[in-house]
Amino acid sequence: MPALGMAQDTGLIVAWHKSEGDAVKTGDVLFEVETDKATMEVEAQADGFLNGLRARAGEEVPVGNVIAEIGAEAGVPEAASAAAPSPELPEGASVIMPALGMAQDSGRIVSWHKGLGEAVAASDILFEVETDKATMEVEAGTEGFVAALLAEAGEEAPLGAPIAIISPEAPSNPVQLSQSSAASAARAEVAPANEPAVKPAEVAKPAPKAPAAPRTDGRILASPKARRLGLEQGLDLSRLVDAGHPQPFHVADLEFLKSLPATAPQGMTAQSRRLTAELAQDGFADFEGWAAETAGLDDANALLAGLAASSLKGGDAIVAVEAAGRSLRYAIAGGLGDVAHAETDVLPDILLRDLRMSRVTTVDLGAEACPVLTLTRSGPGLLITLECAADHLTASESVSLLSEFAGRVEQPLRHLL
Structure with a gap:
C-alpha cells in the first residue's frame, strides 16, 4: 500500500483493475486507492503476473503492507518460493519511505542518524533520504527505541515500504536487514505462504471496461499520468473520444492513440x-x-x-x-x-x-x-x-x-x- 501523502496511515482499495494471475506490464493500472485527500490509480512497477492478492476492494490497508506480488509465473507468489526462512521482525511502529515529491517512486537512504537499540524522540532525525529532486532529513515520528533497520545506507526503497521499526521498549534482539531481506520478512509476516489472506476465488474479478456513453459537457476523463504524458508527447486525447474509446483513459490507451491514422497535427485540444x-x-x-x-x-x-x-x-x-x-x-x-x-x-x-x-x-x-x-x-x-x-x-x-x-x-x- 503506497503512501500518497505525508500524513497518510492507511488507504482504501476502491477497485482492482487486474485479477489474480493476470499478466501485467510496467505502467499498467493495478488498482485504485482512496485516502482522505484523493483517489489515485496505482501502477505496476514491473512486468510479470499478479499473484497473492491479500486485500479485497473496499478494504482499508495500512501504508507499507503488502497487498499483492508480481512474479515471473502465474499463481506462484514470491513468498512461496523463498528458500530460507525470513527473520522475525520486532513489534513496534513502522517508519516508511516517505513521499517527498509528486512523481517519486522510491528513495535512496543516504545515511542513518540513529543506530540499532538507540533511544529516539519523535522529532529526532532518523535518516537522510535522496530522490532525483532533493535530499531531505526525515524525523522518527514516534518516541521509543530503534528495534530494526530494514534498509542499508546506499539502498533504494520503494515509496511506502517499511524501512525501520521503533518499539516502545529497548529491543533484546534488534534486527538489521537489507531492503530485499526486509521485503521477504514483511511478506512472511503479512501472510504466510501456506495461508494466503485472500484466496484467488474470493477476489472479485474487475468488470471489463465497457464503452462509455459520450460526455456532453466536453470534459475528458483521464488519469493524471496519461494526461501528463499526452501533453509531453503532443497527443490529443480528444481523438480517443472521437474514436469511441472508453473513458477514463490510462497510459496504455496512449498506444492506441498513437496507432490512429494521422489527421491534423496533434497538440492541445481545439476546445x-x-x-x-x-x-x-x-x-x-x-x-x-x-x-x-x-x-x-x-x-x-x-x-x-x-x-x-x-x-x-x-x-x-x-x-x-x-x-x-x-x-x-x-x-x-x-x-x-x-x-x-x-x-x-x-x-x-x-x-x-x-x-x-x-x-x-x-x-x-x-x-x-x-x-x-x-x-x-x-x-x-x-x-x-x-x-x-x-x-x-x-x-x-x-x-x-x-x-x-x-x-x-x-x-x-x-x-x-
Whole structure:
C-alpha cells in the first residue's frame, strides 16, 4: 500500500483493475486507492503476473503492507518460493519511505542518524533520504527505541515500504536487514505462504471496461499520468473520444492513440475556455502591504498562490507564479495554511501570471498545459482572465474558480477571516 501523502496511515482499495494471475506490464493500472485527500490509480512497477492478492476492494490497508506480488509465473507468489526462512521482525511502529515529491517512486537512504537499540524522540532525525529532486532529513515520528533497520545506507526503497521499526521498549534482539531481506520478512509476516489472506476465488474479478456513453459537457476523463504524458508527447486525447474509446483513459490507451491514422497535427485540444472578471479596486495591493508589515509575510507571489489554491475545492494544489520575469512554484495545503516551494519541473494545477506591473491590459493567449489565471491592470482596478482547455475544467468549474479567485483578490482579509 503506497503512501500518497505525508500524513497518510492507511488507504482504501476502491477497485482492482487486474485479477489474480493476470499478466501485467510496467505502467499498467493495478488498482485504485482512496485516502482522505484523493483517489489515485496505482501502477505496476514491473512486468510479470499478479499473484497473492491479500486485500479485497473496499478494504482499508495500512501504508507499507503488502497487498499483492508480481512474479515471473502465474499463481506462484514470491513468498512461496523463498528458500530460507525470513527473520522475525520486532513489534513496534513502522517508519516508511516517505513521499517527498509528486512523481517519486522510491528513495535512496543516504545515511542513518540513529543506530540499532538507540533511544529516539519523535522529532529526532532518523535518516537522510535522496530522490532525483532533493535530499531531505526525515524525523522518527514516534518516541521509543530503534528495534530494526530494514534498509542499508546506499539502498533504494520503494515509496511506502517499511524501512525501520521503533518499539516502545529497548529491543533484546534488534534486527538489521537489507531492503530485499526486509521485503521477504514483511511478506512472511503479512501472510504466510501456506495461508494466503485472500484466496484467488474470493477476489472479485474487475468488470471489463465497457464503452462509455459520450460526455456532453466536453470534459475528458483521464488519469493524471496519461494526461501528463499526452501533453509531453503532443497527443490529443480528444481523438480517443472521437474514436469511441472508453473513458477514463490510462497510459496504455496512449498506444492506441498513437496507432490512429494521422489527421491534423496533434497538440492541445481545439476546445478552450476564456472567462474574465473585472474588479473595481485592487484589494490585493493593500493586503500585500499589511501582510508584510503585520504578519511578516513578504512573499507576494506566495500570497497570490495561496489565494489561487484556496479557490479550488480542498485548497491543496501546486501553483506556478510568473511575475517580473521570474517563475516560481508553490505547494499549497489548505489555502494559505501551509505554503512551501515546490519542485520546478512538476506540472502545476494552476499557472498564475501577475502582469499588474506591465503595460498589458488584456490577454487572449489560448489554453496551455494547465488552467491559467492572469492579472492585468484596468484603471484603478484589476482584470482577471481565466484560460483553460475544455478537458481541464467544466464550464461550471471554470466559473467557480474565477469567481472564487476574484472574490479573494478583491477582499483577501474577508476570506482569511
